[in-house]
Amino acid sequence: AQSxxxxxxxxxVSEGASLELRCNYSYGATPYxxxxxxxxxxxxxxLLKYFSGDTLVQGIxxxxxxxxxxQSSFNLRKPSVHxxxxxxxxxxxxxxxxxYKLTFGKGTLLTVNP
Amino acid sequence: GAVVSQHPxxxxxxxxxxxxxxxxxxxxxxxxxxxxRQFPKQSLMLMAxxxxxxxxxxxxxxxxxxxxxxxxxxxxxxxxxxxxHPEDSSFYICSARIAGQFTYEQYFGPGTRLxxx
Numbered sequence: 546a547q548s549x550x551x552x553x554x555x556x557x558v559s560e561g562a563s564l565e566l567r568c569n570y571s572y573g574a575t576p577y578x579x580x581x582x583x584x585x586x587x588x589x590x591x592l593l594k595y596f597s598g599d600t601l602v603q604g605i606x607x608x609x610x611x612x613x614x615x616q617s618s619f620n621l622r623k624p625s626v627h628x629x630x631x632x633x634x635x636x637x638x639x640x641x642x643x644x645y646k647l648t649f650g651k652g653t654l655l656t657v658n659p
Numbered sequence: 660g661a662v663v664s665q666h667p668x669x670x671x672x673x674x675x676x677x678x679x680x681x682x683x684x685x686x687x688x689x690x691x692x693x694x695x696r697q698f699p700k701q702s703l704m705l706m707a708x709x710x711x712x713x714x715x716x717x718x719x720x721x722x723x724x725x726x727x728x729x730x731x732x733x734x735x736x737x738x739x740x741x742x743x744h745p746e747d748s749s750f751y752i753c754s755a756r757i758a759g760q761f762t763y764e765q766y767f768g769p770g771t772r773l774x775x776x
Contacts, residue, residue, distance in 0.1 A: 596762070646705060647763060651701065
């Protein structure tokens with residue numbers, strides 16, 4: 546069965562600083578990969594996704610992520626963080642044949658200092 | 660596009676009563692909807708997969724008689740928590756896949772906060 550690990554439970558960055566959130570997955574083949582963001586008390590919004598092709602994917606709000614097969618990683622990056630980026634970020638993986646189910650990581654809480 | 664709504668956003672009920680949560684896809688048809696449960700500061704736990712016109716598939720450990728799921732149309736799925744108890748208090752989130760698309764992308768509703776007193 547597939548699994549997702551987000552090693553960082555909580556990250557604090559200053560506004561304007563760069564950001565990288567880590568995500569590692571365990572799956573025998575190329576998975577479908579997603580990053581979602583959740584603001585307090587809200588549902589999840591899709592930031593970006595990777596299915597195939599170019600391993601560097603661009604998403605909304607200036608986020609990007611890079612799929613690295615050799616490292617089983619799909620890290621999320623943003624060059625300059627805004628205060629409004631403070632939220633919980635979830636990495637998710639979908640495995641072929643799983644009836645379209647997603648497995649989520651435990652999430653990384655991002656705090657942005659002014 | 661791809662908007663999912665949930666109703667109610669918050670509900671408080673007394674122990675022993677039942678509560679129904681609705682999940683609607685507003686601008687697309689959804690053959691598959693998912694129901695998740697999220698505890699404070701934790702990840703999403705998939706409870707069940709709901710397919711239009713058929714019985715829901717529950718994840719291991721989820722009581723199907725307690726969490727009744729109905730997916731009667733391509734735009735509506737409901738979750739009924741029967742005989743609710745305080746331990747059922749949680750944040751329930753639904754998501755939906757666009758019918759006819761063979762992708763894993765899910766669109767999420769805003770969630771329902773259930774408090775059982």
